[in-house]
Amino acid sequence: MKKTNEIAIPEVVAEARKHKWKRLGKKIWEYKLIYFMMLPVIISYLLFSYYPMYGILLAWKEKLSPSKGILGSKWADPLWHNFTDLFKTQAFLTAIKNTLVISLLKICFMFPAPIVVGLLMNECKAEGYKKGIQTVIYLPNFLSWVIIGTIVKDIFGYDGVISSLREMFGIGSRVDYMENSDMYYFVLIAVSIIKETGWNTIIYMAAISAVSPTLYEAGTIDGCGRFRLMWNVTIPCIMPVIILQFLLAIGNIMNAGFDAVFNTYREDTWEVSDILDTYIYREGILQATNWPFGTAAGLFKSIINFALLMTANTIVKKINGQGIYDLGD
């Protein structure tokens, strides 16, 4: 509202208050079409994002009886046993461990990859060559993990390229890497890097292109070579983006990538490959009798994820003055 009451004459203030509601009503009427446009969006969010939240109650139920609905189903006895059961289940604990291990491996190896490639792309002087490389490295991002899984199985499988090379160079006999627990993380991370690095460079290249050319000029005049410029100008300038991405990665540590794991793991490697999402899928969704247990497992994951994301968001806000998903106004 306009600051008409700077002198604060009581009558004027009262008048302004009276008009405030009238003006609000007028404004709402003015925007009636916008509200009409928002309606389907709001309904969609309420129905598909908020209504399922009510289903979380299922985590405290014995089992879902289809006739009585979620609320009418029998409460678990003791009330928290779905949650306490979780921590008595070895497979669940293994899934937590694997989720954390895979996420940390991703942060160690997958996170720096697009920064490095982005910097290299920035150093690439031949524009045509650069464009060609960009076209190719963005591509795998558009292929689904079902496709990648099919290809990975062929490359790392018993008859695959890697196995053939191994035999050809006499390193050893043919091996099915997909069934080898020791190799699983290597395969998963290597393939994920190839699939996602290209796409993730976009954000870093955007940040690099926003670096002011005058900084490079000043650096050049001071006698910096290209590596000094990279180290002392480019990297400090894109640091905020790197930190933001890093915090986002930390915030998503409970999401180790369902698609990737689900399409590449085998029963033989569950010991190291089964993550929370795949565990919930197998034990929860596929078996309707286990839904309360699965919901409890899902809720456990969601809450930790929520806490981590909120923490990341707070830190970003402190550094940038703006949260991860703030809209900048």
Added chain:
Amino acid sequence: MAKKQKRIPITVAPDGAILHTDGVVKPKTDWFDYVNYVILFVFAFLCLFPVINVVLTSFATEEDYFKYSFLVIPEHFCIDAYRFMFQKGIGRSLINSLMVTAIGVLYNMLMTSLGAYAMTKKDLPFRKPFLTLILITMFFGGGVIPFYIVLEDLGFVDNLLGVVIPFGINTFNMILLRNFFSNVPEEVIESAKIDGSGETRILFGMVIPLSLAGMATIALFYFVERWNDWYWPLLLLTKDELKTLPLRLREFMEKSENQNYADGADGGLSFELSRNYATVVITIIPIFCVYPFVQKYFVKGVMLGSVKS
């Protein structure tokens, strides 16, 4: 990046280096450039090579495949794998996928534009609650099982619309599109209002046409999302005649693990892997068709979106 291209060389320094108008000396190509070219090439090769091999293998016979263990060359070029897949009803899945994608992308774009446009209205009463409603969902959700129960209640199981309607809006995409819409100058919208255009006219006749790069970017994202989607279709579409391409691909992949189809089951020369890869090729073709046309948009689009946020 764009800035760099705009620099016009004006002088050539004595050592052969090109001086640009803004005074930056572009150094001559040195050893690092060559190393750089090689590194980038290797990386791009790793991205592209498997895809090329998939295409080649899908046309190869088993004999070819085992002869060339690295790059498979289809000496005995055969399309039996494709014929086999179409016999197994992949055509039906292709139609399902096309339908889901076409209807889905239209629905996605409509919902997302409506939401994004509402988000640009800065003095809209109750804007904050609206934004909060949207942003909360980026931090917390009900989880898969409760979501599935809701979809079951609403009759979305074994219903092609079930993999479209519940996934109408991707919040990330909506925020990205909002950034594009915000770039349309306020004055343009104001003058349209004075001319008597309603909000619907302004959105569809002005804001959307002025944000084509953004629309193309988001449309590509939704296209890929709908086309590649397999998780919810896997849970929701249980009937064979409703299955989409990625589902069939998964099925074939798993079946070939159990080797349910003996090689040469169709009397042709196709084998397990070539049949899987034929399905992969059918799945990739639409992406390859759309990708080159939209590429120039999405690089710009994602950059704009990411720089803003």
